[in-house]
Amino acid sequence: MxxxxxxxxxxxxxxxxxxxxxxxxxxxxxxxxxxxxxxxxxxxxxxxxxxxxxxxxxxxxxxxxxxxxxxxxxxxxxxxxxxxxxxxxxxxxxxxxxxxxxxxxxxxxxAWVAEVARLEWLRQEVALAASGDVADPFALVLALAAATNAAVRLQPHLRLCSSAVPVLGLWRYAMDLAPAVAPNGAGEHVLLWRAGDGVAMRAVDSALASFVRALLAGERLAAAWANASGTAPQELLAPLLEHGLIAAVVNASEETSA
Structure with missing residues (x-):
């Protein structure tokens, strides 16, 4: 045996x-x-x-x-x-x-079905991600005005989904939240973040998407603005400030000391 x-x-x-x-x-x-x-x-x-x-x-x-x-x-x-x-x-x-x-x-x-699945997985990531400190918006505005080439720390639960199909419209239709959308319609850029106990989503234009993508990649403000096709800085920062998606603004001297 x-x-x-x-x-x-x-x-x-x-x-x-x-x-x-x-x-x-x-x-x-x-x-x-x-x-x-x-x-x-x-x-x-x-x-x-x-x-x-x-x-x-x-x-x-x-x-x-x-x-x-x-x-x-x-x-x-x-x-x-x-x-x-x-x-x-x-x-x-x-x-x-x-x-x-x-x-x-x-x-x-x-193929658009996989794009909706990609959006849904980002929703899962947002729901499970940590939350950073929410900085005072007035303090952030002052810091941004004083250091235009600072590093911006975004909330760790913020995500961006850029798709060649109307991915948010398709998701909303599937969840009975909006009328039917043609899968071959115009693409969408979608910001996702945690809001309370849920996940918020918002379709944004390509300029804001490029700006957020650059910040998520670690680019400084000046470089991120350069990616945003000449859109005014206040237009790019306003939605991030509105939803508490900027955790901190760090200038070069603070980064060095840290």
Whole structure:
């Protein structure tokens, strides 16, 4: 009789059986107790897949509605079976779903669905991100006037989604918040941030999107303004100040001392 595997080997074999469906190496070491070992492993595998499919459905409700429950369930099951989760935290599961949807042949003519999924994952990131201190807006205005080439620290929950399709309109339609939108309509830039217990979204023009993108990349104010096609600084800063999305303004001397 072969030597029994170690606990570590059993755990690895069990994980492989859940993810890959191959339980041959593990089956001899599973007590039947009225259920065939292979059948017992299938029960665990199906339950594991169902948990992951449900997690995706929770994070991508608009995508579910756009595809239909049956179609989404099939694609989500395929994702869970082929790729699975690299983390034990199901809240982190789904970051790669938009890219996965792009690669599915049955969605070739519906690439906009993946764009909505990308927006939904950014909503998930916003909901889970930390919050920075909300600086006094008057103090920020004074600091910005005194140091036009300062570094601006944005709230860590702020995100930007730039899409070639009307992604916010499609999301709103899917969630029964707006009339139908043509998927081949004009693209949109969308700011996302946490507002209270929810996630706020706002479509913005390309100048503000370029400005925010530059700040998120660590550019200083002067460089960020240069990306904004000549739009007045106050027009770019106003919506960020209005929603408390600027955490701090740091001039060069403060950065050096820090």
């Amino acid at each position: 072969p030597m029994p595997p170690s606990l570590r080997e059993l755990q690895r074999a069990f994980g492989a059986a859940l993810v890959e469906g191959d339980g041959d190496a593990l089956a001899p070491w599973i007590a039947a107790r009225g259920i065939d070992p292979a059948a017992r492993l299938r029960i665990y595998r199906h339950a594991n897949l169902a948990i992951h499919v449900e997690a995706l459905a929770t994070s991508f409700p608009a995508t579910v509605r756009l595809l239909g429950e049956d179609c989404f369930d099939g694609l989500a099951t395929r994702h869970a079976a082929w790729i699975g989760s690299a983390s034990g935290n199901l809240q982190a599961y789904g970051a790669d779903l938009p890219g996965f949807l792009v690669a599915q042949p049955e969605l070739t003519a519906h």
